[in-house]
Amino acid sequence: MSPSSDQHPGASEAFLGCGYCSEAFPGREQLEVHVKMIHPGSDFASVPAPLPSREQGLLHKTPASAISKNIPLSEVARHCTPEDCWVALNGKVYDLTEFMDRHPGGPTTILAWAGKDASKFFNDIHKGVKIEQYLRPEAYLGDLGVDENLMSESFWHTLREARVAEVREELERLVSQTDGARRKANTIPRLLQDRTINEDL
DSSP, rough: OHHHHHHHOOOOOOOEEEESEEEEEEHHHHHHHHHHHSSSSOOOOOEEEEHHHHHGGGGGGGGGSSSSSSSHHHHHHOOOOOTEEEEEEEEEEEEOOOTTOOOOOOOOHHHHTTTTTTTTHHHHHHTTOOOGGGGGGGGGEEEOOOOGGGHHHHHHHHHHHHHHHHHHHHHHHHHHHHHHHHHOOOHHHHHHOOOOOOTTO
């Protein structure tokens, strides 16, 4: 196989194949890393490639079984069209594509929230309503997960502060349950070094 220039793969060959070996990748970035690591010093070269055999098994799985039970909001956001409409509600992710036409308020409202967390809006309008009673069981895709890559620094700071507060409360509990340790062990390092503290605490 001779190296060729970077070509856009055809519909049947949707992967980028390495121009130097038989490996195939879904994106240019992965192929660039492969070429640099496996074929050092070689120029980037790709060829159109079919779906790798390691990916073949995924074609026969239903979409719901291919996803984990914790779905990040970034994944929900990818499904925001009338033909593929996911919405997060109260910590759960639902595929509302089929339900849109049956929605009493029409499909427009659901489409406005496609790919988003509509919990507050839904709860304000449908107080106490359980959406599960209107949906088919397969519409439930999984629980809404945390997308750590999209969390802001202020959110992480809030989490850190909460953890520090928990540790301080635990320290206070330990100090309050020790005899005279408050005078000697008034900091975490001193508390940890104090040999008179009951190990069962």
